[in-house]
Amino acid sequence: MQQIPAIDPAKTELNYHHSAEVEAHGEEHPDHRMLGILVFLGSEGMIFMGMFAAYLIYRAMAPMWPPEGTPDRELLLPGINTVILIASSFVIHNADTAIKKNDAAGMRNWLLVTIAMGAVFLFGQVYEYTHLEFGLTTNLYASCFYVLTAFHGLHVTFGVILMAGVVWRSRTEGHYSSEHHFGIEATEIYWHFVDVIWIVLFLLLYVL
Amino acid sequence: MTQAQFQETANIEARGTEPADRHWRDYFTFNTDHKVIGIQYLVTTFGFYLIGGVLATLVRTELATPDSDFVTPELYNSLFTVHATVMIFLWIVPAGAGFANFLIPLMIGAKDMAFPRLNALAFWMIPVAGVLLLSSFLVGAPQAGWTSYPPLSLVTAQMGEEIWILSVLFLGTSSILGAVNFAVTIFTMRVPSMSLNEMPLFCWAMIATSALTLVATPVLAAALILLSFDLLAGTAFFNPTGNGDPVVYQHLFWFYSHPAVYIMIMPFFGVISEILPIHSRKPIFGYLAIAYSSLAISFLGLIVWAHHMFTSGTPGWLRMFFMITTMIIAVPTGIKIFSWLATIWGGKLRLVSAMLFGMGFISTFLLGGITGIMVASVPFDIHVHDTYFIVAHLHYVLFGGSVFGIYAAFYHWFPKMTGRMLNEFWGRVHFGLTYIGFTVTFLPMHALGMQGMPRRVAMYDPKFTTINVICTIGAYMLAVSTIPFIVNVIWSWRYGPKAGDNPWEALTLEWMTTSPPPIENFEGIPVLATGPYDYGMEKIQNTGERLKLMLRENAIASSGQKRGIPIAEAQASTFFSGTATLVEPESEINVDSPADERQDSN
Numbered sequence: 132m133q134q135i136p137a138i139d140p141a142k143t144e145l146n147y148h149h150s151a152e153v154e155a156h157g158e159e160h161p162d163h164r165m166l167g168i169l170v171f172l173g174s175e176g177m178i179f180m181g182m183f184a185a186y187l188i189y190r191a192m193a194p195m196w197p198p199e200g201t202p203d204r205e206l207l208l209p210g211i212n213t214v215i216l217i218a219s220s221f222v223i224h225n226a227d228t229a230i231k232k233n234d235a236a237g238m239r240n241w242l243l244v245t246i247a248m249g250a251v252f253l254f255g256q257v258y259e260y261t262h263l264e265f266g267l268t269t270n271l272y273a274s275c276f277y278v279l280t281a282f283h284g285l286h287v288t289f290g291v292i293l294m295a296g297v298v299w300r301s302r303t304e305g306h307y308s309s310e311h312h313f314g315i316e317a318t319e320i321y322w323h324f325v326d327v328i329w330i331v332l333f334l335l336l337y338v339l
Numbered sequence: 340m341t342q343a344q345f346q347e348t349a350n351i352e353a354r355g356t357e358p359a360d361r362h363w364r365d366y367f368t369f370n371t372d373h374k375v376i377g378i379q380y381l382v383t384t385f386g387f388y389l390i391g392g393v394l395a396t397l398v399r400t401e402l403a404t405p406d407s408d409f410v411t412p413e414l415y416n417s418l419f420t421v422h423a424t425v426m427i428f429l430w431i432v433p434a435g436a437g438f439a440n441f442l443i444p445l446m447i448g449a450k451d452m453a454f455p456r457l458n459a460l461a462f463w464m465i466p467v468a469g470v471l472l473l474s475s476f477l478v479g480a481p482q483a484g485w486t487s488y489p490p491l492s493l494v495t496a497q498m499g500e501e502i503w504i505l506s507v508l509f510l511g512t513s514s515i516l517g518a519v520n521f522a523v524t525i526f527t528m529r530v531p532s533m534s535l536n537e538m539p540l541f542c543w544a545m546i547a548t549s550a551l552t553l554v555a556t557p558v559l560a561a562a563l564i565l566l567s568f569d570l571l572a573g574t575a576f577f578n579p580t581g582n583g584d585p586v587v588y589q590h591l592f593w594f595y596s597h598p599a600v601y602i603m604i605m606p607f608f609g610v611i612s613e614i615l616p617i618h619s620r621k622p623i624f625g626y627l628a629i630a631y632s633s634l635a636i637s638f639l640g641l642i643v644w645a646h647h648m649f650t651s652g653t654p655g656w657l658r659m660f661f662m663i664t665t666m667i668i669a670v671p672t673g674i675k676i677f678s679w680l681a682t683i684w685g686g687k688l689r690l691v692s693a694m695l696f697g698m699g700f701i702s703t704f705l706l707g708g709i710t711g712i713m714v715a716s717v718p719f720d721i722h723v724h725d726t727y728f729i730v731a732h733l734h735y736v737l738f739g740g741s742v743f744g745i746y747a748a749f750y751h752w753f754p755k756m757t758g759r760m761l762n763e764f765w766g767r768v769h770f771g772l773t774y775i776g777f778t779v780t781f782l783p784m785h786a787l788g789m790q791g792m793p794r795r796v797a798m799y800d801p802k803f804t805t806i807n808v809i810c811t812i813g814a815y816m817l818a819v820s821t822i823p824f825i826v827n828v829i830w831s832w833r834y835g836p837k838a839g840d841n842p843w844e845a846l847t848l849e850w851m852t853t854s855p856p857p858i859e860n861f862e863g864i865p866v867l868a869t870g871p872y873d874y875g876m877e878k879i880q881n882t883g884e885r886l887k888l889m890l891r892e893n894a895i896a897s898s899g900q901k902r903g904i905p906i907a908e909a910q911a912s913t914f915f916s917g918t919a920t921l922v923e924p925e926s927e928i929n930v931d932s933p934a935d936e937r938q939d940s941n
Contacts (some may be wrong), residue, residue, distance in 0.1 A: 181561030
């Protein structure tokens with residue numbers, strides 16, 4: 132019979148990948164927070180996939196697409212919007228780089244720029260909605276257009292809210308640091324996701 | 340995350356660290372302990388099961404006579420619609436999630452789930468959505484069936500339909516959040532010494548289930564969002580009058596709802612894989628085959644959705660593709676069934692209630708699977724489409740599979756959840772009533788469907804009356820059969836005999852802690868001393884001592900050829916007792932069972 136040693140405080144972590152035992156074992160589990168975000172975003176992407184699939188089926192079955200009587204689409208404004216959104220993806224990456232160098236102020240500024248770009252994008256969307264010559268119920272293409280872009284706009288809005296939350300939390304000195312900045316990484320991943328979805332959506336709805 | 344979690348743990352500890360100190364009020368709070376959430380899930384969903392059962396009884400009462408005399412046809416439509424929705428989205432799917440919540444961290448030796456607060460969020464969506472769904476009766480419940488096909492769903496009971504959509508969206512969200520949690524927990528929170536292939540099979544089943552949930556459920560959300568626009572905004576996605584296409588909805592819907600049937604059955608594949616070896620006292624047969632066949636079922640389940648749409652104008656070549664892929668699913672399922680049979684083959688069976696339900700599961704699920712092969716073939720499906728044959732098939736796999744699995748899991752893990760044993764006699768009574776009632780209810784429906792009685796009708800040809808009356812009698816038997824179970828659970832929870840830590844002499848990690856487990860599940864990090872299914876090769880202290888004696892007696896008693904297995908030096912194990920004992924390595928001893936002796940004599 133042998134007595135078990137007292138509990139090592141390091142092992143009372145919820146996940147074991149910081150405990151000495153695991154390091155001795157030479158095995159590190161992946162970071163569960165990042166895995167959770169990625170899995171969730173993959174799931175979120177499937178909503179868009181379902182809608183894209185419906186859109187493509189409608190498109191394949193229609194004799195003419197967009198249907199007869201749909202006004203020509205203006206590509207200038209959505210094109211500018213697309214450029215802004217893609218650029219904002221690079222901008223938010225700068226915020227991540229900044230916080231990895233422990234530069235909280237730089238991180239905050241880059242995030243504020245990204246928020247501004249997201250807001251411009253949303254404003255552009257609303258402006259486009261008010262100036263389009265077809266409504267939600269004009270025809271099948273119009274319905275798909277409005278529902279898909281609005282659903283994506285909802286995600287953009289949520290991304291802006293996330294970034295605003297990160298900025299709000301970073302007002303405390305030392306809340307984010309080079310070791311502790313998962314919130315920023317998660318926001319960045321989410322924003323890239325929104326960006327990629329928009330690229331697919333833009334190609335499907337405007338260009339093709 | 341961890342900071343908040345520590346705060347929560349501290350709050351719990353302020354109220355008392357021992358589960359025995361838990362007040363019943365703790366089960367009505369936003370608790371983040373996975374064990375509390377698991378029990379919340381199970382109790383809540385069981386309540387919805389009773390509601391769905393009442394609805395089913397009303398449906399069968401209506402069908403006892405050919406005329407529509409008990410309820411109006413509109414109310415009848417609402418009854419079967421809400422019955423199906425409640426049973427699927429509020430009972431079977433969340434019940435699987437409830438068992439997963441309770442068991443996964445215990446089985447892999449974790450302290451809690453990966454995202455405890457997300458877990459609580461996923462649970463608390465369920466009662467909200469359930470109340471929302473049931474409230475639709477106040478404004479005219481949905482009447483389009485649980486499939487809610489447009490254009491029918493666009494013209495009947497529109498307000499109830501919208502409530503139904505919102506409720507199902509809620510439940511889908513809850514399901515996705517739960518699945519994220521399970522997948523991440525299993526992949527990142529195992530004890531350091533446990534590889535994926537040393538996990539209990541329930542965890543493998545939950546990996547497969549989570550993958551299906553994550554991929555398929557959002558597509559249902561997309562379909563329902565588009566349907567909402569059709570209902571509320573006057574768009575024409577699924578409305579033929581506006582160039583829309585109802586079949587697109589069917590594709591999107593079944594892309595979720597076919598995987599949904601695997602989401603509903605797969606956790607209970609895992610449960611059965613746990614229960615059979617424990618009560619047969621034999622290692623599981625074909626561990627890797629069972630584990631990977633779950634993944635195969637997941638993949639195949641995603642590519643067979645259109646077999647629900649053979650009569651929806653699907654072109655012939657596509658029908659052939661979906662018929663073939665559907666039939667291929669029988670292969671991994673057959674691997675599981677035969678592995679289970681090989682597991683109990685020649686074992687020393689303990690016919691406790693959990694084992695009875697487990698074996699009942701195999702028989703009923705097998706019948707349901709065979710009718711599944713039948714309806715997978717296109718010509719037969721065209722004949723029985725939307726008849727009672729389909730109703731019989733789905734109830735055979737969902738009641739005879741999932742619900743039997745849930746009951747088996749209840750009887751098996753109730754001691755771990757509450758620290759008390761269920762009454763064995765009433766458990767057997769419950770099993771007998773359930774099995775007989777189930778068979779009387781659903782077996783005649785096959786004949787009914789072959790003869791052509793359509794489903795979802797309140798009035799039918801009088802020539803079907805006899806069989807319908809039999810089905811109704813069976814339905815009442817099923818309703819009565821839950822009474823012994825409910826009374827048993829409530830009584831045993833309070834006054835049942837103390838269970839001890841490991842009443843079934845099992846080897847998986849959840850039995851290596853106290854019953855019910857403490858807040859942090861384990862003292863320190865548990866160390867695996869054996870694989871999860873090494874029955875007959877025990878080296879673990881608490882069961883090992885007695886078994887070693889038995890084995891030694893066997894070795895002395897058997898004069899045949901020794902085909903023994905050398906017992907490796909056991910590792911020191913840090914279990915609940917706080918002490919560990921080294922079992923001395925023995926010389927070769929004979930691990931035998933009656934089957935082995937028979938093989939020897941042959």
